[in-house]
Amino acid sequence: MPPVTGALIVNVGAFLQARSNDAFKSVDHRVVATNTGPRVAVACFFGPSGPVVSGRVYGLIVKDASPLRYRSFTVAEFLGAYSFDGKPALDCFRL
Template sequence: MGTIQHTDIGFVTVLVQDDIGGLQVLHQNHWVDVPPTPASLVVNIGDFLQLLSNDKYISVEHRAISNKVGSRLSVASFFGESPWQSSKLYGPITELLSEENPPKYRSTTVKDHTSYLHNRGVDGTSALSRYKI
């Protein structure tokens, strides 16, 4: 099973790799295979970390491709705040901002961000454009 091109919506995603592979990242408009390293972890930056870091860390566009080599075990752990329990506003971290580096995103709540994504669905694009200033 594969997935379409997307970015992860949360803070970070940790993927446990096996020996089959299938993860690809978009680099300079080309899909690049992530070589499988059994029992290793791949950490993807999510959209919410990109927003909080004001683009210091960039959410990676990626996809998983199907293969005919054999069965693949995929384990993904998503880290972020529960969207249903918080109304706290999140925006670019103040200490990262300056006159030379003004905020690039407006603040939002995890609940609003998650609701927007669930209503929009996965369409291969990042939802961060919704928060761009």
């Protein structure tokens, strides 16, 4: 798909992919820079904090007829699944 001038692109994360049962897909961040015109990128990270992180279990937020693709997890489990070995964190929760 060709770029759209003035478009806003939102890349959702793996947390939303798991909770939406793949309705929203996480993507690897890749950029092809050109020498024409300015390019602005802003990273914003949102997540639970405080008592929510302590032990709340997160599961599916989208109800559809699809089979469940991920098990429920806590934020601590989810953050602990990230590593630098190239293995996607979502693989740890896939059913």
